[in-house]
Amino acid sequence: MTACAIEPTAQDDDGAAGGGGFTIAADxxxxxxxxxxGEALFPERWTLDGPEPYAVPLPLGQPEERDAQLLPLADGRxxxxxxxxxxxxFSLLYPTGPATGEVPLGGVEAESLRLLPPSPDGMCAYALAVGERSTGVWQVAGGAFGPEHVAEVRGRCTGGVWLDRAGxxxxxxxxxxxxxxxxxxxxxxxxGGEVTPLLQITDESxxxxxxxxxxxxxxxxxxxAPSPGHERLGWGVLGSTRPVRFPECLRAADAAVTPFAVQPGQVLMPETCxxxxxxxxxxxxxVGVWRPAARRLIQLPAPDGWLAGTGLWTRDGVLCLPYVTGAVPCGLARVEGAAEALVPDPVTTPAQAEPAGGEPSGRRGTPVVCKPVPLQQAPLTGRTLPG
Structure with a gap:
């Protein structure tokens, strides 16, 4: 399964997946x-891999602050x-009968720190600590001796996306x-935190x-890059030399469009995801559903009480959307058939019909993209020193 991600905005200095919202484990x-x-907040763990989802409260002796950040591990902690x-x-919480167990892990001194999305291995957790001139990457769970500083990157870093299955x-x-x-x-x-340029569509973008x-x-x-001063949603392929494409169907005039889950299991077939x-x-x-090969967007109503911007795909193409209502405190709506509805018509919309420049981007010329990091060839030339 591919878990949700929360997109940072340009104004969100702490932008990263995680936080006090709904976060799904890597698997x-x-x-x-x-x-x-109100102020009576407590952690709650959902189990999603059974026939029906169910929630387990994990309260401690006092309520949690609203800015507490949660991240589930694959073992249920x-x-x-x-x-x-x-x-x-940092602490690990787990249910122990009627009570909640807690294992303190230590801490990190920082003015600003955000948990990164769950690590692909399911057992480690990382965070970004933004400083004045650089950003520290910390492993805050899964290590041998508590939080460990693993990298320092020059500049102010936000976001956070895993590029491989190994973490x-x-x-x-x-x-x-x-x-x-x-x-x-x-x-x-x-x-040691070696840094490689990943996206460079234009020098100014x-x-x-x-x-x-x-x-x-x-x-x-x-x-x-397509329209300076106005951000567009586009897609590319890791390790490809083809330019990033900015589909017109993802350019909504009256709505903000944010991706939150990708269908897994489409090995080496990015256009079918x-x-x-x-x-x-x-x-x-x-909810919108889109596939690069289909070149169109399907819009669907969200379930009542949807925890907006969260969800996951199964390998079979079922979209699962978590929701909470007064009658259903732990629900998972399953949308079947959405992926199949986006199979391209080979006559009217051939998957390879686009030119190398992609769909119209609002200006003449084709944006140029540097080759992203091919993981199978790492380490590459062009790396900079850590920091």
Whole structure:
């Protein structure tokens, strides 16, 4: 399964997946969120890999602050990060009969820290700590001796997307110290944090990576390269020399479009991957489904109480959307057939009909993209020193 991701915005200094919202484990087995009302908040773990989802509350002796961050591990434990007097303290929570067990892991001194999306191995957890001139990458769970500093990247980094199944290559969106445009870079955590340029559509454009699917190599990108000053949603392929494409069907005039899940299991077939998108407008939020080969967008109503912007795909193409209502405190709506509905018509919409420049991008000429990092060839030339 491919779990959800939360897109950072340009204004979100702490932008990264994780946080106090609904976060799904890397293998889709568990999820975690802050439940409760008002100030009476407590962690809650959802089990998603059974016939029906169910929730287990994990309260402790006092309620949690609203800015507490949660991340579920594949073994059922839930990592919690709490801000405590200028530092962030980490613990693992787990159910023990009627009570909640807690294992303190230590802390990190930082002004700003955000948990990254769940590591693909399911057992480790990482965080970004943004400093004045650089950003630290910390392994905060899964190590031998508590939180461990594993990399330091020059500039202010947001976002966070895993590029492989091993949890070695991490992509972050880096804003350089000189105030230049934001560019996605790849950080090799097994080589001391070596940094490789990942996206460079134009020299002046801000190019952010939103989601990546390691099976197919599909990348979901947000950039202002097609229309300076106005960001567009585009797609590319990891390791490909073809340019990033910006489909017109993903350019909604009256709604913000944000991808949150990619269908897994489409090995080396990025154009066949179904992508779930959150659609936000004044009237509310709903769901979009898109596939690169189909070149069109299907819009679907969201279930009542949808935890907007969260969900996962199964390998069989079923889209699962978590929701909470007064009558259903732990629900998972299953949307079947959405991926199959986007199979392209070979007569009217051949999958390879687009020219190399992709669909119209709002200006003449074809954006140029640097070759992203082919993981099978790492390490590559063009790396910079850690930091």
């Amino acid at each position: 889709g087995s568990y999820a975690a969120r802050l439940a409760g009302e 839930v990592l919690i990060a709490r801000r405590v007097a200028g530092r962030f303290a 070695r290559m991490l992509a972050v969106d880096r804003e350089p110290g000189d105030g230049g445009p934001v560019k996605a870079v790849a950080v090799d955590l097994e080589r 801000s190019d952010r990576l939103l989601l990546a699917d390691p099976d197919s190599g599909l990348l979901l990108i947000r950039s202002d 179904a992508v779930a998108l959150r659609m936000d407008a004044a009237a509310g939020s709903w």
